């Protein structure tokens with residue numbers, strides 16, 4: 001089977017790395033990919049949201065399965081485009097259609113879905129510029145901290161957590177009247193603040209059946225001890241050490257099953273990954289968010305732990321034949337540490353030569369923001385490389401990643417030295 005992965009991050013490198021190990025694979029393409037994906041397949045100079053160019057590529061390369069990595073093409077309808085096109089309709093697609101991708105693309109849509117299907121989540125109300133005053137009144141009924149969420153996609157920046165009421169009102173006003181996050185904040189969801197520890201679950205579904213992939217926990221803040229600005233993710237561990245079998249059963253019964261049943265009840269055609277962000281406190285879990293794709297850097301720890309043939313699972317999902325499939329994964333822990341460009345998540349420079357990756361043998365080097373230029377591998381983004389290692393437990397795995405990192409360098413390289421500090 002010829003496969004095309006859309007995207008260019010560490011997630012796409014990890015997905016490609018695993019698919020490349022399958023006997024079912026003929027040709028693997030990644031669009032646009034990075035300097036690492038070139039090692040597992042062929043990079044194509046194609047923008048994943050340029051649908052006419054995508055169609056041409058699918059036809060010319062005989063692509064039979066498209067795996068959509070990031071949310072943007074999904075929210076823009078890439079799956080609908082492929083599945084509804086007469087010439088492409090035999091192509092399998094991993095990634096939900098536009099309507100279903102609203103689970104990530106609209107916080108309000110996700111909240112309404114959870115309420116409709118009795119899935120535990122924080123209490124909320126949503127507001128637009130038309131009922132700003134009601135928004136102020138609602139804030140007054142809540143206790144600090146206040147959680148404000150831009151309804152639409154805001155590149156991970158649309159959630160504000162504020163400690164004081166006046167500030168929360170001011171931010172609400174800026175989001176709604178000054179479009180602080182552009183069109184994404186023309187509607188704002190205000191939510192009850194939840195305390196607890198976060199973890200994530202991942203399922204691959206064909207809309208009716210599903211398989212649960214390993215759990216993971218990521219570290220989003222740039223600074224040690226979870227301080228400073230939010231990033232795409234600075235590291236991750238899998239499994240989540242405090243996730244007992246009993247808690248997993250609770251998550252399955254109260255969150256995963258009702259989610260998949262919800263797709264059926266709502267007639268939602270959902271083929272792809274569901275990334276469920278959870279918060280756990282006093283024996284109970286609540287859903288913080290859904291994403292309609294795998295996480296990054298969570299994929300860099302979840303996928304290496306899979307022992308099953310990943311491509312076989314993806315084909316089964318695409319054909320809606322997941323029923324009865326099971327997944328096997330390694331008992332070992334995996335962890336990843338992200339090497340980022342100095343300055344990230346604010347302004348940073350690109351084009352710095354990366355040294356030493358070829359000397360790493362005890363860890364897996366997943367490329368994120370990298371590209372090849374005149375035979376050299378250089379930085380090409382904020383998050384540059386994820387270093388994944390295995391260990392008996394997450395501490396051993398982390399130790400190995402930090403050892404491997406000593407062999408790599410580029411100008412102004414930065415990373416967190418305390419991944420897993422709270423476990």
Ligand code: AMP
Nearest residue numbers: 122147159191192193194195277288289
């Ligand atoms: P989201 O984009 O919805 O995942 O929110 C981003 C981050 O904000 C989450 O990973 C949490 O750390 C935090 N967060 C979101 N919603 C809440 C909430 N209701 N209570 C506490 N923290 C939250």
Ligand code: GLY
Nearest residue numbers: 232233295296297
């Ligand atoms: N690491 C968080 C995300 O992929 O959304």
